[in-house]
Amino acid sequence: MAEYIPLHNWNLSATEAVALQQQLRHQIRIEPLTSQPKTIAGCDISFNKFEETVYAGIVVLRLDTLETIDQSGVISKATFPYIPGLLSFREIPALLDAWQQLQTVPDVVMFDGHGTAHPRRIGIASHGGLFLNRPTFGCGKSVLVGKYDEPAPERGSWSPMRHHNDIIGAALRTKNKVNPVYVSPGHLIDLDTAIDLTLRCDGGYRIPEPTRRAHNLVNALRRGEA
DNA sequence: GCGACAG
DNA sequence: ATCTTGTCGC
Numbered sequence: 157m158a159e160y161i162p163l164h165n166w167n168l169s170a171t172e173a174v175a176l177q178q179q180l181r182h183q184i185r186i187e188p189l190t191s192q193p194k195t196i197a198g199c200d201i202s203f204n205k206f207e208e209t210v211y212a213g214i215v216v217l218r219l220d221t222l223e224t225i226d227q228s229g230v231i232s233k234a235t236f237p238y239i240p241g242l243l244s245f246r247e248i249p250a251l252l253d254a255w256q257q258l259q260t261v262p263d264v265v266m267f268d269g270h271g272t273a274h275p276r277r278i279g280i281a282s283h284g285g286l287f288l289n290r291p292t293f294g295c296g297k298s299v300l301v302g303k304y305d306e307p308a309p310e311r312g313s314w315s316p317m318r319h320h321n322d323i324i325g326a327a328l329r330t331k332n333k334v335n336p337v338y339v340s341p342g343h344l345i346d347l348d349t350a351i352d353l354t355l356r357c358d359g360g361y362r363i364p365e366p367t368r369r370a371h372n373l374v375n376a377l378r379r380g381e382a
Numbered sequence: 383g384c385g386a387c388a389g
Numbered sequence: 390a391t392c393t394t395g396t397c398g399c
Contacts, residue, residue, distance in 0.1 A: 201389070202390075202391090203390055203391070205392060238390075240388065241387075241388080243388055243389055246389080268389070269388045270388055273388085274388080275387095280389085296388050298389090301387085333399075
């Protein structure tokens with residue numbers, strides 16, 4: 157069973173959550189990986205419209221072949237609403253339950269959302285990294301904060317996302333002539349490595365394989381097909 | 383005060 | 390996030 161560090165409880169008000177982020181942000185470390193990763197995990201959450209039941213899942217794959225080597229799915233209840241900037245408080249609790257069910261601890265974790273590309277530099281990927289105590293990064297489908305110049309249309313091209321004079325992430329093209337995804341380091345990793353790993357998880361779709369498979373897993377779980 | 387706003 | 394088929398463009 158995979159373990160994590162219970163840094164704090166999750167029953168907070170939105171105001172308390174923001175204050176906690178301001179405190180936790182100082183523990184985030186943006187730095188190169190200390191060893192070559194062999195496995196990577198993708199995680200995601202699914203809901204039924206107007207319902208608070210959460211379907212959370214994590215899929216672990218080998219980086220070289222992209223084959224799935226482990227996965228876990230759990231069903232629970234959301235106790236925090238969706239508020240831009242506070243996504244982690246709504247999704248991480250269920251993801252930690254799924255994490256505990258894993259038989260394989262992944263070398264790095266990709267989140268469906270942002271890491272440092274956040275108003276307080278502590279998006280779900282960064283917050284999750286502090287709990288999992290291992291390399292994490294975010295790969296989102298849309299922007300929360302920051303501006304960037306449109307990257308060239310070819311897969312692999314990217315341009316920096318800026319916010320208050322900081323480079324917080326990158327708009328990365330994962331497929332020719334398709335909208336970019338937004339990559340940002342979460343914890344214990346740097347932007348260049350996060351970009352490299354995202355490109356290495358290519359399955360021919362805009363969304364990288366870890367997140368895509370986690371998405372398929374939680375939707376199947378929600379529909380009772382898993 | 384107004385508009386923006388990950389999933 | 391979720392509700393949903395066909396359709397336009399490369």
